[in-house]
Amino acid sequence: MDLILHDLDEQSFSTLPWLNTHIAFGPNTRLHYCEGCFDCWVKTPGRCKLKDEGYAIPHKLSQAERLIIVTKLFHGGPSPMVKRLIDRCLPFFHPYFAIRNGEMHHKERYPQSFKLVFRFYGSAGPAEKDLALGWALAMAVNCNTPQPEVHFYENVSDLVMEVAK
Numbered sequence: 323m324d325l326i327l328h329d330l331d332e333q334s335f336s337t338l339p340w341l342n343t344h345i346a347f348g349p350n351t352r353l354h355y356c357e358g359c360f361d362c363w364v365k366t367p368g369r370c371k372l373k374d375e376g377y378a379i380p381h382k383l384s385q386a387e388r389l390i391i392v393t394k395l396f397h398g399g400p401s402p403m404v405k406r407l408i409d410r411c412l413p414f415f416h417p418y419f420a421i422r423n424g425e426m427h428h429k430e431r432y433p434q435s436f437k438l439v440f441r442f443y444g445s446a447g448p449a450e451k452d453l454a455l456g457w458a459l460a461m462a463v464n465c466n467t468p469q470p471e472v473h474f475y476e477n478v479s480d481l482v483m484e485v486a487k
Contacts, residue, residue: 325386438462
């Protein structure tokens with residue numbers, strides 16, 4: 323199963339071929355902002371206290387074979403909408419730390435690993451793409467996943483055409 327976090331409008335998303343093989347969260351998801359309260363680590367390990375649609379994201383991530391992030395390239399990273407979805411993944415991780423690649427990162431709460439796929443769209447120069455690539459690589463280390471797959475598209479139409487192939 324794929325877990326997709328995206329910021330596409332409903333029409334663009336509905337044209338993509340993965341509709342029956344995924345669980346997706348996007349702009350229509352009823353979602354509070356992460357409050358940074360750490361209840362998901364201390365009081366209710368692995369579960370967010372916010373009872374909205376984002377509550378299911380960490381559990382779905384624990385079952386996913388791939389996490390696909392589809393986002394407009396926004397200053398070298400994800401759009402605010404997608405960042406908000408990613409923040410709600412926090413209960414997926416332990417509050418304790420481990421050293422990976424000589425850096426401190428959160429320990430895994432679940433033994434399963436998933437593949438990370440990034441699909442950035444929007445006009446961007448080489449410097450912004452380099453920032454996005456660095457961010458994607460850092461996220462892969464944080465998630466203790468293999469090398470991520472990273473794609474760049476000039477616009478949503480190009481993304482849709484490529485994914486539909």
